[in-house]
Structures are given as structure tokens and as C-alpha cells.
Amino acid sequence: MSTLYSQQKKTSELPLCEYNTSQNHLLAALPSAEFEFLAPNLELVDLPLGEMIYEPGVQLQYAYFPTTSIVSLHYVMESGSSAESAGVGNEGMVGISLFMGGGTTSSSAVVQIAGEAYRLERRILKQEFDRGGLLQKLLLRYTQALMTQMSQTAACNRHHSVEQQLCRWLLLTSDRMPTNDLVITQEWVAGMLGVRREGVTEAAGNLQRAGLINYRRGHISVLDRAGLEKRVCECYAVVKAEMNRLLPDDILYRQRT
Known part of the structure; x- marks a missing residue:
């Protein structure tokens, strides 16, 4: 895997008021008490087009919360052909197996649209997830929405x-x-x-x-x-409706207090 972070900017050096995590909807939804725990451990990184940030079967080290980048989750066959199962942008995070218990994944994660993301070390993510606060609820709801996107993509690729x-x-x-x-x-x-x-x-x-x-x-x-x-086809509306149902605006865009 190539080196990602020669140009990375460590957000732990920034005062709290200068964080731009509002670009990621999940991070923006966190109240101050939970965000302040994560903040010193968030790193803003550049994700270039085509960069593979996860490989199949390899232990994941970081979660990624995209801001301006989009990451594609896809499967690669033995023949070398591949297909996307889901895309992840500023609405979500990459690395659900870190808190679901698997630690690895059978799919790849490749940067589809170049941009930036906040990355968080797996130990910190798991520690905060296990606290049972709003981050846990958000990540579980997002995981359900992601599963809907994956299943709908599979049906769409077959029938449309x-x-x-x-x-x-x-x-x-x-x-x-x-x-x-x-x-x-x-x-x-x-x-x-x-x-x-x-x-x-x-x-x-x-x-x-x-x-x-x-x-x-x-x-x-x-x-x-x-x-x-x-x-x-109807697949677009199904994915959007499920995301809006599980993570409505009144949750995602609350004021941090």
C-alpha cells in the first residue's frame, strides 16, 4: 500500500474552534462532550484518487470520516474484475468493521473522488464506541443505512x-x-x-x-x-429515504452544546 500522509495536517495542533469537522455529518452531530474526546486524535489527511486505504483481509488501523473525498467499497474477483458495493462520502465513515468486531474486511476501500478526510486510530474509535454515547448510536444507524445501500446496489446491478x-x-x-x-x-x-x-x-x-x-x-x-x-430506477430513492430515516437532519445538524 502506498504512503498516504506526506502532506497530512494534524488537527491535534488546532484550537477547538478551528476544526472543520462540520463537513462530515457524523462528526458534526456530536455534542461538545463527545467531540472534545475525539478532537485531539483526529487527523486531516489528503486522499488522492485511486489510493487504496483498505485491502481485503488486512487489519484495519484507522477509521476515515470523509469531508471532500468519496471512497468506494468494492470487491475484486480473482479475474481482476471488480464492482462497487457502496460509496462513502461526507455522510458517513469508512471502517465499520472496527466497531462491529471483525477487524478486517473482504472488500477493498479505494478513493473514488480525491479530497480530504479525518482519520481516527482504531483504539480511540473503539474506546468511544464502547462508552455508549451518541457516537455509538450514530455509527449503528449509519451501518444500517450502508447495508441498505449495499443490498440495493446488488439488486440494481442485477436487474436494471x-x-x-x-x-x-x-x-x-x-x-x-x-x-x-x-x-x-x-x-x-x-x-x-x-x-x-x-x-x-x-x-x-x-x-x-x-x-x-x-x-x-x-x-x-x-x-x-x-x-x-x-x-x-427506484434504487436511488430507496437509498436516500433510508439514510434520511435513520439519520434525519434534526440529528445530523444539531448545535454543538
């Missing part, structure tokens, strides 16, 4: 067209970003969906001709979200 899968992926990805511009190639998207590049090319071409997206090499821009939502 490549165009519908692409619409789902574009909507979920843009939901996690401050802009509608994605720096990503068709080859990468094909790997996420587990389909041939030609299928993504055809689907992206259909959406571009309909005025819903603009594609140029290495960039995809969402131009018409409402149009994508009309073409997408």
Missing part, C-alpha cells in the same frame, strides 16, 4: 440497465459533493459499476444527448438533476 445504474451512481455521487462536476473517467465509472466501458460510453452518450450531463475526457458534469431523477 446500465443507463439506470449510471444515473443512480451520478446522483448519489453528486449528493456528496459541493459541485456537480466530477473529475473521473469512463473507465473508472465502468469499474465502479462492474460493466464494460462500452456500456458506460453508450449510456453517457444517451444522457449527454438528452442534455442531462456533459462529458469530456476525465470530467462529468451533471446539468439536469431533475432529468436524471426521472430516468433513474
Whole structure:
């Protein structure tokens, strides 16, 4: 695994008022008493595109709370082909096996959209989780939402067209970003969906001709979200509804007191 942290910024050097953890919804939901326990141990790190932060069967050392990055959880077959089971952005965290008891995972975690994340050493995460406070409740609720995303992705990949899968992926990805511009190639998207590049090319071409997206090499821009939502299968709405049910805004955006 390559080195991630040559440019990392240690947040333990920052006064409490300068933390920008509000970019991650789970961290932003914590009251001051719980956040102050975690704060000195959070490190803001750069996650470059394509970086593998977890490998199958390897003991996880850190949890990651993405802010501007998006991480893809996916399985790699013996043939080398792969498919995404879920994506994780500023709504969640990567590394649920750290508090679920497994310690390792059979999937990989690869950076899909470059950006930043807060990382937390596994011992600190487990210690705070075992205290039974709000962090424990948030992580368990998030895990249920993540499981919904995984199961819905499996069903979507089996039963829906490549165009519908692409619409789902574009909507979920843009939901996690401050802009509608994605720096990503068709080859990468094909790997996420587990389909041939030609299928993504055809689907992206259909959406571009309909005025819903603009594609140029290495960039995809969402131009018409409402149009994508009309073409997408029900899987997008199912994932969004479950996330909103389990982690509603009144929990995620409480004032830290």
C-alpha cells in the first residue's frame, strides 16, 4: 500500500474552534462532550484518487470520516474484475468493521473522488464506541443505512440497465459533493459499476444527448438533476429515504452544546 500522509495536517495542533469537522455529518452531530474526546486524535489527511486505504483481509488501523473525498467499497474477483458495493462520502465513515468486531474486511476501500478526510486510530474509535454515547448510536444507524445501500446496489446491478445504474451512481455521487462536476473517467465509472466501458460510453452518450450531463475526457458534469431523477430506477430513492430515516437532519445538524 502506498504512503498516504506526506502532506497530512494534524488537527491535534488546532484550537477547538478551528476544526472543520462540520463537513462530515457524523462528526458534526456530536455534542461538545463527545467531540472534545475525539478532537485531539483526529487527523486531516489528503486522499488522492485511486489510493487504496483498505485491502481485503488486512487489519484495519484507522477509521476515515470523509469531508471532500468519496471512497468506494468494492470487491475484486480473482479475474481482476471488480464492482462497487457502496460509496462513502461526507455522510458517513469508512471502517465499520472496527466497531462491529471483525477487524478486517473482504472488500477493498479505494478513493473514488480525491479530497480530504479525518482519520481516527482504531483504539480511540473503539474506546468511544464502547462508552455508549451518541457516537455509538450514530455509527449503528449509519451501518444500517450502508447495508441498505449495499443490498440495493446488488439488486440494481442485477436487474436494471446500465443507463439506470449510471444515473443512480451520478446522483448519489453528486449528493456528496459541493459541485456537480466530477473529475473521473469512463473507465473508472465502468469499474465502479462492474460493466464494460462500452456500456458506460453508450449510456453517457444517451444522457449527454438528452442534455442531462456533459462529458469530456476525465470530467462529468451533471446539468439536469431533475432529468436524471426521472430516468433513474427506484434504487436511488430507496437509498436516500433510508439514510434520511435513520439519520434525519434534526440529528445530523444539531448545535454543538
